[in-house]
Amino acid sequence: MQEIKIEKAKILKEKPDFSKLGFGKYFTDHMFMMEFNSEEGWHNARIVPFDYIPIHPASTVLHYGAEIFEGLKAYKTEDGFAMFRPMENIKRMNSSAERLCLPALPEEFTLKALTELITLEKDWIPNLPGTSLYIRPFMFGNDESLGVHTVKNSTFVIILSPVGSYYAEGLNPVKICIESEDVRAVRGGTGYAKCGGNYAASLRAGQRASEKGYSQVLWLDGVERKYIEEVGAMNVMFKINGEIVTPMLTGSVLPGITRKSALEILKDWGYKVSEKLISVDDLISACENGTLEEAWGTGTAAVISPIGHLFYKGKDYTVCNNQIGELTQKLYDELTGIQWGTAEDKRGWTYKVKA
Ligand SMILES: *Cc1c(COP(=O)(O)O)cnc(C)c1O
Numbered sequence: 001m002q003e004i005k006i007e008k009a010k011i012l013k014e015k016p017d018f019s020k021l022g023f024g025k026y027f028t029d030h031m032f033m034m035e036f037n038s039e040e041g042w043h044n045a046r047i048v049p050f051d052y053i054p055i056h057p058a059s060t061v062l063h064y065g066a067e068i069f070e071g072l073k074a075y076k077t078e079d080g081f082a083m084f085r086p087m088e089n090i091k092r093m094n095s096s097a098e099r100l101c102l103p104a105l106p107e108e109f110t111l112k113a114l115t116e117l118i119t120l121e122k123d124w125i126p127n128l129p130g131t132s133l134y135i136r137p138f139m140f141g142n143d144e145s146l147g148v149h150t151v152k153n154s155t156f157v158i159i160l161s162p163v164g165s166y167y168a169e170g171l172n173p174v175k176i177c178i179e180s181e182d183v184r185a186v187r188g189g190t191g192y193a194k195c196g197g198n199y200a201a202s203l204r205a206g207q208r209a210s211e212k213g214y215s216q217v218l219w220l221d222g223v224e225r226k227y228i229e230e231v232g233a234m235n236v237m238f239k240i241n242g243e244i245v246t247p248m249l250t251g252s253v254l255p256g257i258t259r260k261s262a263l264e265i266l267k268d269w270g271y272k273v274s275e276k277l278i279s280v281d282d283l284i285s286a287c288e289n290g291t292l293e294e295a296w297g298t299g300t301a302a303v304i305s306p307i308g309h310l311f312y313k314g315k316d317y318t319v320c321n322n323q324i325g326e327l328t329q330k331l332y333d334e335l336t337g338i339q340w341g342t343a344e345d346k347r348g349w350t351y352k353v354k355a
Pocket residue numbers: 071194230232233234235254255256257258259298299300301
């Protein structure tokens with residue numbers, strides 16, 4: 001595969017205060033870019049100073065939304081950094097690319113691009129507890145024409161952002177509003193792909209939930225508004241009567257890497273875990289009869305997010321007394337322990353780089 005050219009920034013930015021990072025507000029000094037066309041394939045791989053990307057006003061992405069992305073994190077280690085299952089993200093990006101007719105990425109080369117960029121930016125990996133370097137690879141269709149057709153030219157970019165602990169005051173239960181009007185995705189659509197368009201369609205419900213004092217939306221299936229799909233940008237799991245249930249991957253649910261990892265850990269711990277259709281009526285019954293013991297979301301940004309309230313059709317239900325459930329906390333500790341390198345990584349999930 002091709003070499004990655006490196007053009008270093010002449011002036012480096014001042015680093016932000018690592019104790020006040022928030023999420024996605026600061027960007028490092030460099031970014032990775034490469035382009036695709038059918039004649040040359042992927043070409044012009046380069047690390048360049050972080051800057052605006054000039055774009056043609058007719059570019060496909062601006063009109064028809066041909067855009068996919070990924071999100072993963074790098075954690076500081078004693079002698080470099082570690083990424084959590086990065087190949088899973090690269091493979092999922094290729095699955096998203098296939099759905100939107102964007103070109104596939106060469107997997108090993110993409111891992112090399114991630115590694116080289118982060119190595120160059122290693123001083124940007126924050127070292128305070130709970131902080132990390134968020135990695136945002138993204139790809140967009142970039143034909144300079146208004147014709148509606150599969151794109152011939154694409155651009156792939158990786159940007160990096162140091163991020164703070166998701167929960168400033170430790171793990172905190174969130175309030176969730178079950179949305180029974182808008183839907184995020186339908187089977188046959190793009191729900192399983194990590195594409196920008198899914199987010200554009202989800203913002204209105206998010207805004208409505210926030211006006212009611214809820215921080216995230218729990219989505220129901222797009223056909224019957226009957227089955228639980230996921231919560232905001234997280235997958236969702238419930239502990240009902242001692243067993244773990246989570247919505248099965250029907251095509252409209254995003255196949256989360258945190259989800260997959262959590263399910264594996266829970267099985268190893270001896271829990272009965274089922275991936276199945278979960279109707280909202282069954283979930284509400286479980287709230288009412290007290291068999292819903294714990295509920296949480298899973299995703300790269302927050303890792304595990306305990307659910308303290310569910311709102312459905314005018315009624316608010318408290319989950320786990322609005323406390324962090326015992327298993328929720330244990331799962332959070334185990335996953336973040338593996339990621340931060342403080343717990344044993346039995347399954348070889350971390351990809352360590354000396355830098
Ligand atoms: C990214 C994402 C998730 C979580 O996936 P992870 O791989 O665990 O970060 C869940 N739902 C949606 C809609 C997402 O975009």
